[in-house]
Amino acid sequence: MTSKALLTITLIIILTTAATAQTYEENLAKGAATTEQNFLNAPFVKPKNWKTPYTGPTYWPIFENRGPIDRSPADKPSKVLVMGSGDPTPNPYRYGPALAVIVNGYPYFIDCGEGWWRAMGKSVQSQGAVDLASVFALQNLKYMFLTHLHEDHTVGLPSFISSPYKFGPGAEKKIYGPAGVDVMIANLNAAWRIDRNEMMQGSTMQKADGATAIGVPVWPLTDPKGRKIFEDDNVSVEAFPTEHGFLQHTYAYRFTTKPDGRILAFGGDGHYSEGLANAARNADVLFIESITRKNIKFAPWGGDTEEEKVKIIGAYHMFPKDMRKLQKNSGVKQIVMIHVQNYNDPEHFDRLGVRDEMRAEGVENILLAEDGDLY
Ligand SMILES: [Zn+2]
Numbered sequence: 440m441t442s443k444a445l446l447t448i449t450l451i452i453i454l455t456t457a458a459t460a461q462t463y464e465e466n467l468a469k470g471a472a473t474t475e476q477n478f479l480n481a482p483f484v485k486p487k488n489w490k491t492p493y494t495g496p497t498y499w500p501i502f503e504n505r506g507p508i509d510r511s512p513a514d515k516p517s518k519v520l521v522m523g524s525g526d527p528t529p530n531p532y533r534y535g536p537a538l539a540v541i542v543n544g545y546p547y548f549i550d551c552g553e554g555w556w557r558a559m560g561k562s563v564q565s566q567g568a569v570d571l572a573s574v575f576a577l578q579n580l581k582y583m584f585l586t587h588l589h590e591d592h593t594v595g596l597p598s599f600i601s602s603p604y605k606f607g608p609g610a611e612k613k614i615y616g617p618a619g620v621d622v623m624i625a626n627l628n629a630a631w632r633i634d635r636n637e638m639m640q641g642s643t644m645q646k647a648d649g650a651t652a653i654g655v656p657v658w659p660l661t662d663p664k665g666r667k668i669f670e671d672d673n674v675s676v677e678a679f680p681t682e683h684g685f686l687q688h689t690y691a692y693r694f695t696t697k698p699d700g701r702i703l704a705f706g707g708d709g710h711y712s713e714g715l716a717n718a719a720r721n722a723d724v725l726f727i728e729s730i731t732r733k734n735i736k737f738a739p740w741g742g743d744t745e746e747e748k749v750k751i752i753g754a755y756h757m758f759p760k761d762m763r764k765l766q767k768n769s770g771v772k773q774i775v776m777i778h779v780q781n782y783n784d785p786e787h788f789d790r791l792g793v794r795d796e797m798r799a800e801g802v803e804n805i806l807l808a809e810d811g812d813l814y
């Protein structure tokens with residue numbers, strides 16, 4: 440090949456490349472932003488005119504998360520793993536509410552939100568401080584404590600009950616929760632009956648006897664002083680009644696870890712209540728939901744006006760003022776927010792907006808969790 444021919448071919452390649460190469464803005468205009476971002480592994484940027492049928496463009500968050508961190512005290516072997524830090528919005532970077540207290544390498548689960556099984560699998564990859572692969576051995580997936588029976592805290596239960604079943608013999612699961620949990624679990628067992636029957640015939644891993652899970656109602660429980668509901672060699676667990684919308688029974692759980700004496704409280708959903716303050720009394724860490732007050736006008740529910748939203752949503756969730764009262768009255772040392780309803784102004788989305796509102800209100804030692812964090 441002559442040098443002139445080589446030059447011609449090179450020029451053709453350059454010209455062709457120039458004709459097909461596009462700027463990021465051009466791709467964005469063509470709706471190709473997500474594809475571009477998948478290649479770049481860049482934070483999600485909301486394309487112009489972004490719409491979803493289930494939420495709406497005004498409160499759809501821009502998902503810019505940090506990676507998971509180990510924030511647990513190095514001298515305390517008991518840990519809390521945040522498997523899912525999400526709320527009902529379908530945020531692909533936050534699984535539904537799901538936590539695990541880990542003591543002596545054994546897990547106790549709190550709440551079972553959307554994606555539970557995958558959240559567990561993802562957590563194993565994201566943490567090195569504890570050997571989570573052995574913590575989550577099939578036989579160890581046994582105890583679950585549900586704060587309440589709202590869908591976003593329970594929709595992972597079919598996974599908790601049935602998904603491990605495919606991989607070998609496990610433990611019969613015990614699922615503690617408010618009255619109605621027994622019926623819910625019995626119905627879930629019944630709903631997946633066809634699958635279970637087939638697995639028992641087709642797999643040597645399964646045995647025919649017994650239920651795969653039972654629901655254990657923590658009921659009646661109305662005394663704000665709470666009551667011990669569970670104890671073994673690793674933990675003791677007390678339950679306290681809380682207030683969350685119009686549900687008759689919602690609970691907070693207080694774990695005391697036996698080897699190292701940590702007090703770990705789990706508030707579930709709800710505004711300030713005496714039971715919640717008792718659950719968090721001088722606790723080392725409280726894991727709790729929270730909601731923006733500043734941007735409540737962007738909430739997609741709770742009425743038409745801001746005044747209505749404050750009243751109705753305030754009956755369900757934890758505004759900054761409530762959080763301050765909770766910290767003051769309980770003496771809790773560290774607050775970790777999960778299930779954060781951050782209805783930001785879409786033009787000025789701030790991932791840490793609710794945390795900063797809390798701090799501005801005078802709440803101290805408050806952090807925002809991401810999936811995979813250890814505390
Ligand atoms: Zn709820």
Ligand SMILES: [Zn+2]
Nearest residue numbers: 589591592708
């Ligand atoms: Zn919830």
